[in-house]
Amino acid sequence: MTHYQAIGWFGPVSHVSTFVVELTPPGRGAIAVVCVAGPDALAAVDSGFFAVNRKPLAQQPIGRIVFGRWKTSDHHPGEELVVCRCGEDRVEVHPHGGIASVQAVVDWLVHFGCTRLDWKTWLPREEPDPIRAAARTALAYAPTQRTAFILLDQYQGALRRAMDALESTLQSAGPAEPFRSQCDALLARVELGRHLIRPWHVVLAGKPNVGKSCLANAILGFERALVDTGPGTTRDVVTATTAIDGWPVELSDTAGLRDSPDALERAGIALAEHQLLAADLIVWIEDPTMCESGRTPGDLRSEALSEGVPAGSSMIFAINKIDLLNSQQRSDLRPFLDDRVLAISAKTGEGVDCLLDAISSRLVPNPPQPGAAVPFTEEQVEKLQEMK
Ligand SMILES: Nc1nc2c(ncn2[C@@H]2O[C@H](COP(=O)(O)OP(=O)(O)OP(=O)(O)O)[C@@H](O)[C@H]2O)c(=O)[nH]1
Ligand SMILES: [Mg+2]
Known part of the structure; x- marks a missing residue:
């Protein structure tokens, strides 16, 4: 009788399912981990695995990494791999991390009678809480x-x-x-909990040519968006994911807001306005030439809040291009600066770290201490709200 034919004879004996689960993501990698758990786990793995020490798994000590071959055909020597018996009814098989090698192991175990589960279905069985x-x-x-x-x-x-x-x-x-x-x-930590996986949405907005794209690139650390001397360069929403102070952020650079006769630019502006409505935080950018009309940064901030920024939005006001200011103009600006109004230069990087700190504190004003409880699913939030 060949090894392959022996499977039918050697097959599962229990009515309780034995599961096979891929614990590593599909795709290429050095090593994959396939977990086999249930009453027939040892027999299932023994049906394909031949240890170099020739002992069946029941005779391998728990926790020992055992080298051998996965031999599923009499015509092929089989893949070299390691197996570890992790418990009385649980084995981990570690084949090479390719799609075909994992598939061969899993298919064999399914053929033996194991039930294949994806890891998200399997996990709640492992974790009763x-x-x-x-x-x-x-x-x-x-x-x-x-x-x-x-x-x-x-x-x-x-x-x-x-x-x-x-x-x-x-x-x-x-x-x-x-x-x-x-x-x-x-409940105060709900918003943080909602953004442990899903990034915060931070939108860079303002009039054309104030340096939004230049700032996006400075924050991201690479040239994601086109920058040009003329206004109206950005027509679409340009997004990129990044982390600010360890918080995941989706950063959107947008078209400059103005009345434009150009239909394409108007479409871009409509998209920008849509982004503003969905933003967790808006960084509204002005450049210092705007102050030449005699308006103070405070006036400009109020204008942005009343005209450009949707009511109730969280906003930071950034005055860009301060590298163009002389020392008198810089000191004139200073009284207006606080944690809501910042002076930066996207070109030289001056003030950009302070802006990132301000963004972080605005997104997460009170970061949790290590070990603090944070609700992080909608079910948990609902439960808390019901209790209250
Ligand atoms: N000196 C100086 N120039 C800057 C700074 N930031 C941007 N610029 C310049 O300002 C011009 C416009 O920059 P962009 O980043 O394209 O401006 P924008 O707001 O994205 O413009 P639109 O996409 O047209 O709305 C470019 O020539 C940039 O090099 C800065 O901090 N200092
Ligand atoms: Mg731009």
Whole structure:
């Protein structure tokens, strides 16, 4: 009897499913990890894996990495790989990280009788606590280390402990204080929690030629947008994702806002206005020549708020091109500057770090301490709102 034919004879014996799950993403990589878990896990892997020490998995110590071959045909020596028995009914197979090699292992195990699951379906079975399961799923999508650390805190129980404490306060003291303030403290972090995976949307806007595209490039660190001396250069919304102080940000450079006879430019301006409505934060840019009419930066900021910026939007006002100012003009500007009005030069980089700090503090005014609870799914937010 060939090895392949032996499968039918050797097949699964239990009625409880044994699962096979790819733990690494599809595609090219050095190593992939395929997890086999369930009552027939050892038998399933033994059916394809031949350890160089010739022992079946049941005789391999738990936790030992075992080298061998995945031999699924009598006509081919099979792929060299390692396998680790991680528990009584759980094995990890580590083939090379290519699409075909992973597929061969998974297909074999499915043929043996294992049920294939994708990792998102499998994870909640592994993690009975829905907060831990959601945090583990979200961690796979965390775009920055800072957001990953916050999600890791939730995975390690920060939010679970806070929710349990809330429940017990509610039961012992009812829905008044201190329950309310505990609840409010968690709800205050909802916006942050919503943006641990999904980036904040920051829009650069203003009149034409003030340096929006130049600033976008300075923030991103590469020439994403075209910059030109004439007004009306940017006609479309130019977006790029980046991180500001560890917070994920989608940055949009937009067409300069003005009345234009050009239909194409007007279409670009309509898109820009649409972006302003959807922005979490608008960085409104002016250049200092605007002050030549005698208007102060304060006047310009008020004008932007009343004319260009949708009501209720969060805005930072940036006066660009300060490298063109002489020392008297710079000192005239100084009294108007604070954390809402900043002076920058997109060309030389002066003040851009302060602008990034201001953006970060505006997006996340109170960054959570390590280990703090942060609700990060809509279900968690709904639960908190219901409790309140
Ligand atoms: N001196 C100086 N020039 C700048 C600065 N920022 C931008 N510029 C120049 O201003 C001109 C317009 O810059 P852009 O970045 O294209 O301006 P914009 O606001 O995107 O213009 P539109 O796309 O037409 O709305 C270019 O010649 C830039 O080199 C700055 O900080 N200092
Ligand atoms: Mg532009």
